[in-house]
Amino acid sequence: MADETRETGRAGEGPPSKQAVYGAAIRLFARNGFAATGMRELAREAGVNLAMVNYFFGSKKGLLKAILEDYFSGVTKVLEANLSGPDPLEDRLHRTVVAVARYVQANSDKMLIGLTELPHDDPDITEFKAQWFGRLHAMFQDGFRAAAPHIPVGVIGPALVGLVASRHLMRPVVERVIDPDMQETADAAYPELIADLFVYGVSGLTGNLGNRHA
C-alpha cells in the first residue's frame, strides 16, 4: 500500500504539462462526466497536444485511475491518522468524520468523480474501486470491532460516505434554493455538524439498537 500511496502522490506532480493534464481531467470528469469527456477536449483544456496526454497517462482510463488512486490513498491516510487510538470509539469516530469531511471538502471534484460514475463504471474500474473500498471497510471494521461489534459496518460505512458527500453532490441545486450567506456558514460548520450527527446516531444505535422508544 505504501508504494501505491507514493505513486499516487506523483500523479499531480511532475512537469507542468503533466500537472495541467491532470488538473484538466479532474475538472472535466467532475463537471461533464467521464464518458462525456473526450481526449481532444482534455488536451485542449490542458493546453497540450493529444500525444502528451497519452504519453503521461496512457489513456483516459489511466487518467481516471490516477485520480481515484490519489483520492482513495488520501482517505486512507486520514483514517490511519484518526481512527485508532486508546480513547473511546465516540471520540475517535468524531475526529475521523471531521477529518474525512474536511478532506472531501478540499478534494470535492475527485470525490464526485469517484462517486457519481459508480453505477456507470466498466467492470475494471468497479473492481479498482472495490479494492479500495475493501481496505477502507477493513479499517472501519477494526475500529468498531472491540467497541461496538454489533454495528453493521458494511451498512454504516456507505451511509457515512453519503452523509459526507451529499452536500457537494447536491450543491448545484442547493445553491439555487438556500441563501448564499447561509451556504458559506454551513460549509464552515459542516464537518463538525455532520460528525455530531453521525456520532450521536451511532451512539444511539450502540446503546439502544432496536429499542428506540425506550
Added chain:
Amino acid sequence: MADETRETGRAGEGPPSKQAVYGAAIRLFARNGFAATGMRELAREAGVNLAMVNYFFGSKKGLLKAILEDYFSGVTKVLEANLSGPDPLEDRLHRTVVAVARYVQANSDKMLIGLTELPHDDPDITEFKAQWFGRLHAMFQDGFRAAAPHIPVGVIGPALVGLVASRHLMRPVVERVIDPDMQETADAAYPELIADLFVYGVSGLTGNLGNRHA
C-alpha cells in the same frame, strides 16, 4: 402541484410501447448515464422505432424530465403522508425517513438518475431539479420550524438524501466486498436502521448542539 403529480403518474402508463420506452430509458440512464445513452440505443432496448420515442416524449431531455417528475412527485407524496402530524418531531421524522428509504429502495434507478447526473446536468435540468428541491426543502422547514428551529434544514436535508441514497449508489462496489447474505439482511433492515441513525443524530443535535462532550 396536483396537476404535475397527475401528469407524472402517466409517464409510465399509456400504450405498451410508451411504457417500454419509459422503462428502457430508466434502465439505460441509470446504468450508462444520460450523456452516454443514445436515442437509437434507447429505441432498440425498448423494441420500438426511433420516431416512436420522439412521438411519446419529444426528446431525450423530455424523457429525463418525465422520469424526474415521476420520482420527485413520489417523494413529495411520501413527505405529505408522513412529515406532519400532532406527534413529536422525532416520531414524525422517524416514520418519514423509513418511508423515504423504502420509496428509494423501490425506485432506486430513478433516484440514481436524479442524483448521479447532478454535477453534469445542463442548466435547464439543474433548474428543474432545484424547483423540486425547493418544494421538498420547504416541507422539511415546516416540519422542523416549531420543534427544532435552530436545526439548519438546508444542511440536514441533503445529508439525509446522502444517507438514504448512498447504499444504492455504492452497491456495485459494496457487493464485491460484503457477504451477499449480509447484504440481503441489510437491505431489509436498512430503512429502520437509517431512520434510527438519523433521528438519534438529530435528537442529539437538538438537545446538545455545540455541547457534545457534556
